[in-house]
Amino acid sequence: MKKLIIAAGTGFLGQVLVNHFKDKFEEIVILTRGNSKTIDGIKYVNWNARNFTGWEKELENATVLINLAGKSVDCRYTKKNKKEILLSRIESTKILNKAVLNCQNPPKHWLNSSTATIYRFSLDKQMDEADGEIGNDFSINVALSWEKAFFKTETPKTLKTALRTSIVLGKNGGAFIPLKNLAKLGFGGKQGKGDQFVSWIHEEDFANAVNFIIEKEMTGFINVVSPEPIRNADFMQKLRKTIGFPFGIPVNTFLLKIGSFFIRTEAELILKSRNVIPKRLLENGFEFKFGSIDKAFQNLLH
Template structure:
């Protein structure tokens, strides 16, 4: 007998959505992925079409769900033009408000709703870690996005549905996300520090990201804001050194700030994604008893490289 009846992943066709679908595929009777493009499911994983903007037949699939995880949002790996800024905000706020309206009206809404937001909401921090209780909110476009995102999530009260805004760090996994890109830099000899290398990276192994959502589902005392990062953030210099050492390459050329600025312009992204110091601590998860399988970057890197060599 499966542990859960139904898990719904809104916007779950991307990398993290697939990690979560695989995780819950073994635990739930059915996993429903709400996606803009209908795809063929496998086993107990089913794709349902929605546009993230309008009410439709997809609404019925929220009824009696154990957990809804909302992953919607345009990739921020782009230039912050006015057009892209508008798209980034709307792609997060619009589906969140829509889900709020639907959940408010249905008779048996999901027991728990996790809205995956971003740990980048905190200020640039090199002096101390930022937690959910007394962490300081930063400023700038990325932070404004997070603030509007979370405001739209908590705007409507849903007494039958417990809500958690999961401030996710950089997810490290084998198949996609940041880690394979950093590994590629190491492979071509560019695996040195980026900028001055003093900026902190708050990361989390993909399996801990999935397990943390299950932990939240099963622990009714957790609600509100939750940081989802490994407990041990690491400076960029040490991160790159750990990946190099684990992979077996001793040297890596550094990438100074001016080069990053030019490269970001060339490939159509922003240097903030690399140079901002994100030192975030998961106080709520730690104090609630959650046990990280991969608490340090050394353990995580060895695992992520185990199937590559």
């Protein structure tokens, strides 16, 4: 019997994966900080992502484990939040490593969240898994620590894959909704200089890529991004065009920093140039349904 476990699967990405996999697995278990219950045949099991409380038994005989746990980076980088961002990723990964090693029949394949933010700010070079250059700042160091916590424990019976995912664009969650609302209010111009690259992926391609990685038993680091990073100014212009809004007021770096302070987030999320490409997915024959931003916007808005 095929069994899928999604740790921290109640958020936007978890629901994207549940919708995709619900007919492909006989059993789906979501590890959640909420109450244990069963809804529509999906089992929700309480965990605190730090120690064993009984949830670990669910990993026995699982086909696939996907870990999405980690505090959202959409917050102010205060000392307290920085600590939570780091620890929520490290602790959940470490306790899952212990749980996997304790299993008689551990999950065959474990896919752990990571981030395309691991590569340096780049206007000049496309970053792939083979020769992408890792940078050095808070977000990058979190990503490095996260992947280290994942890979340093060897799990002989369980394949391991780190998903270096970019911004996932979806109809019901993620970054797309606030960007769409900004554009509708007339603030859909370039953000900052506008020359920074946006690495993105459509929610359907994200789910299809995860499915593809499982089927092909791909391991190691994989960039889960669309093949076409796009400059922020072009991204916003195409979004305005698809929405049918004639103009967009640009927001300069200074205003972005003030605005992000008031909405309790960080301007870095918009200003960093993520110029990342999915070399390994393409080399293995993965086909994107929404490879261009025009196609993605058409689908998400109509």
